[in-house]
Structure formats: C-alpha cells, structure tokens
Amino acid sequence: MSSLRSSGLRIKELQVEYKNGQLALGQVNLDLPQHGIYTIIGPSGSGKSTLLRAIAGLLPGYQGELLFNGKSVHDKETLIGLVPQNYGLLPWKTVHDNIRMAMKITRPAGGSKQERETQIHQWLTSMGISELSGRYPLSLSGGQQQRVAIARAFAILPTILLLDEPFSALDVITREALQQIFLDNWLAHPATTLFVTHDVEEAILLGQKIIVMPSVKQETPEILDNTAVFAMKHEDKRDSNEFFEQTKQIRKVMQEKW
Numbered sequence: 001m002s003s004l005r006s007s008g009l010r011i012k013e014l015q016v017e018y019k020n021g022q023l024a025l026g027q028v029n030l031d032l033p034q035h036g037i038y039t040i041i042g043p044s045g046s047g048k049s050t051l052l053r054a055i056a057g058l059l060p061g062y063q064g065e066l067l068f069n070g071k072s073v074h075d076k077e078t079l080i081g082l083v084p085q086n087y088g089l090l091p092w093k094t095v096h097d098n099i100r101m102a103m104k105i106t107r108p109a110g111g112s113k114q115e116r117e118t119q120i121h122q123w124l125t126s127m128g129i130s131e132l133s134g135r136y137p138l139s140l141s142g143g144q145q146q147r148v149a150i151a152r153a154f155a156i157l158p159t160i161l162l163l164d165e166p167f168s169a170l171d172v173i174t175r176e177a178l179q180q181i182f183l184d185n186w187l188a189h190p191a192t193t194l195f196v197t198h199d200v201e202e203a204i205l206l207g208q209k210i211i212v213m214p215s216v217k218q219e220t221p222e223i224l225d226n227t228a229v230f231a232m233k234h235e236d237k238r239d240s241n242e243f244f245e246q247t248k249q250i251r252k253v254m255q256e257k258w
Ligand SMILES: Nc1ncnc2c1ncn2[C@@H]1O[C@H](COP(=O)(O)OP(=O)(O)OP(=O)(O)O)[C@@H](O)[C@H]1O
Pocket: 018, 019, 020, 022, 023, 024, 025, 042, 043, 044, 045, 046, 047, 048, 049, 050, 051
C-alpha cells in the first residue's frame, strides 16, 4: 500500500457500546489526512465525546479499527493530545506545573530545563494567560481553565489533537479571539486534529471538513467539504458568501438528521 493512502487518521467501522448496553456510537468511517483539521457538530448524546475518547484510548473496548499512518493509533509512536470537556487539569499542580508535567511525561528527552521553561512561557503567552502561571486550576474561571488545557495540549506537540468543545465556557468576544489564536497555533504546529463544537459558525471557521453527526446512531455522519472557507483569511471568513452558503447547507443537514 502506498504511504499516501495510509497516511493520517483512519477510522474504520467504529462502533461503541457502553457496558450498560447503551449504543453510544453507530458505525463511523472517516479518513482525516495527516496535518488536517476537521470539526464535528452533532446533537447532544450523538457520540462526539465517545468518538474522541475511543481515539484517545480512554475506552476499555470498541468495535472497528483506529489507525494512524497504517498502525494502531494506540501505538507508542502516536502522541495524542486531548482537551476534554472537563479540562482534565490536575488541581494540586499550578498551571505551569500542569504543562511542565505533561511535557515531561510525553517527551522525557525533550530538551533542557531552560528550553522547556521557555516553551511553557511561549504557550501560555500565546493563549493570553502568562499571568496565570503560578495559579491553581480551581482558582481559575472555566474559560481560563480551558485556555490552560489548550496550551497544555499544544505544548506536548501531539501527533493527533482532540478537542471537546474547548471554547464552550468563553464569552463571544474572547471566543472569537481564541479561534484566531488557536488557528495560528495550529498552522504553526498542524497536528492531525478533530475539534468538537456545538457552534455551527465555529465548525465552519475552523474545519477543512465538517462532520455532522446524526441523532440516529445507525445513520452515517454527513461530511461536508469546507476547503473554500478554510482557505480564506480568518478575518474575511464570516462575511463571505461561501460562509453564508455553508451555514445554510449545515442547517439543512441538521434539519434532516437531528
Ligand atoms: N460512561 C458511560 N456509560 C454509559 N453510557 C454513556 C457513557 N458515556 C456516554 N454514554 C452515552 O453514550 C451516548 C453518547 O454520549 P457522548 O457523551 O459521547 O455524546 P456527545 O455527543 O458528546 O454529547 P454532548 O454534546 O452532550 O457532550 C449518550 O447516549 C450517553 O448517554
């Protein structure tokens, strides 16, 4: 098989049933190219978090295959960064130490102490939270914790980046600023990325493709191409015809599938 055909994240007939017999995810098939970014929207309970958790290796079992560049995603070579809905920060560690520890665990040989300190500072600054470095997570607002979790996920330089509604706790203005910052960071370090959101606009602003999950688990997700909008300058996207047309298209799919 050519390396091109097997490159990226391949989700093959993934199905997840929880222990109580609850079908959380019907059959999902998806190919996400290496260094690509797709957004996912879907009704509550449609299995978005379950999909990310399966890829992150947090589920005891699932049916189907999860491959990265032809090997299991759970292979040691693939480093997965997850920003879960509850942020996943260690409450007994400062913001700085949360990031430092993640870097140390994932890349034990990754540079000198001084280099690490510089990187931590850079990531915190890029997310606009350098002044929070010495604070503990529980003393931060939800939005601040989300930014720390995103900084931490980027800081480990993951192969695959999974984000579960990372901007849900932010006000509209901060959210829009963070979308731009996120995209700039992503373009500089383009991990293969799945980004779950409840916000149609956000899905269009950030994804090369948009995956619309159905409410009926047995139905297949709809995958919409969004390369035209993605290719625009971020600040021009919202006012473009393509953005408007994409919004209409997604709403149509939502009306049919939700
Ligand atoms: N640990 C669990 N045990 C049993 N059922 C679960 C568990 N976690 C999730 N489920 C069920 O699996 C289905 C999918 O849940 P999931 O959290 O993946 O949905 P979601 O699309 O992320 O929802 P939301 O948008 O509300 O976050 C739901 O019906 C949910 O009740």
